[in-house]
Amino acid sequence: MFHVKLSLFSQTKQLEQKIDAMLDKIIEAAMVFKKASDVFLKEKRSTTYRKLSKEIKTIEHDADGLRREIENRLYTQNLIPDFRGNILELVENLDKVINEFDDVAHKFYIEQPEIDPRYHERFRELVGQVCECAENLAMAARAFFRDLPAVRDYAKKVYWLEHESDKTTAALKEAVFDSDLELAHKLQLESFLSEVADIADLAENCIDQLLIYVIKRDI
């Protein structure tokens, strides 16, 4: 009996670790993406960039595996019946953020857009905001499991960063279209900027849902 009890608790602990690992993957993806963007601006599609892009792909692949395992365990072990659906939704949305990091990094690798040095600083600023946004989302999600009141603090940061990233994107797009670049080039850059900004938008959507779950858990 005692053994069964211990093993049951260890299963819960394993699942806790898997959720934590999934959240770590977001932070990892954000950090590697930031580094990769920097490398891309300096070296374009260099070996280093190729390695970093591959690293993001591996993180995305691992996160997919973790998501499937979390979903599987939640259902087969019949855990948290009242929040199971919400947790699944949350995990799937977190995975979408990681997927987006991977998609954008891969797009840079394939299309190799020409980014004029005059946009580099603002572009770095945008990537920084987007990555911080994702990191705060991960912290908010972690707080959802352990420290409910803290979710609101991280959510506030995500909202602020998303808003800032929108402003940076708009300013960059304006600068691109005011320039004397070819229209095709302008459109390509516009598409890249939108994709990078989408990461922050996904994080914001995720936070919106998370705050609803907080209200549900709190009552």
Next chain:
Amino acid sequence: MDLTFLFFLSSGLFLGWSLGANDASNIFGTAVGTKMLKFRTAAVIASFFVVLGAVYGGAGGSATLNRLGHVNALAGAFMVALAAALSVYWMARLRITVSTSQAIVGAIVGWNLYGGRATDMSVLGQIVSTWVICPVLSGVVAVVLYFLMRKLFRIWHVHLLRQDAYIRRALIVTGALCAYALGANNIANVVGVFADSAPFEPVHFGKLFEWSGQQVLFFLGALAICVGVFTYSHKVMMTVGNNLMKMSPRAALVVVLAQAIVLFIFSSQALNAWLGAHRLPLIPLVPVSSTQSVIGAILGIGLLKGGRGINWNIGGQIVLGWLITPLAALVLCFVGLFFMENVFQQTVLIM
């Protein structure tokens, strides 16, 4: 074995079945309703501990019910049990969770009325007053526990999954204790009246242990409760666990804990002695209804959340059931005793 005895015992077993169908829902209804436990797991745990409680803790009997009316003839006891069982069964069919103790009280008062015996109004008053005090007190205890649990989980930063694991185990442990108490406290209501006339011999289980004749009788009563748990309690569990109000697992645990605490308050002589020593108002030591306690706790939590989640229609049905059950048992018992005495020529009371 005397067939007459077995015939009369059948009403007690029927009451046991009704008790199982109805009262198991008080113990595990919230856990099953919130999907924290599967029905089969809940039914197995409830049955095992009900049998244990009945066989090893049931000898105390229910003194207060005896004070209300000491049913002293086998045919009378048959009709008291049958009337109570029929009222509970009727309500269970309507999926209304009712109080078995109320049904028994109603039936005993019916027996008193038929026999022209005076009902001890002070005892009846005490019992009836608990029908109001018990749900209110349960509601208050549940609200306090709910706040306390929320606070503690927050202070300790317990992971959501860990909370789930703790609550699940706490529901099993508390449910098992409540099932033991249900068996111990209610077996006397089910077959206690047949104890004097039971023809059972002591049973030896090798050199391990032995059961007295009374324990064998209580075991039979407990088996009837188990059959009720397995065959009919699922529907009532869903009413308690979900239909009255959508509950979280945490609320489910609070409800069972509040029930256990309130039942303890109304049965603890030590607590009453302490209250007396400190010149505080005493609590009447009467068998209170676990159903009323559970419903009171659920409503308490519902009101704490603003009352929007409560299905007042079902709540109203339940309260109406509390009024109808004792009255129905009283009338059924009175009419049944008349037929028993005048049509079947049985002695229903010894003057």
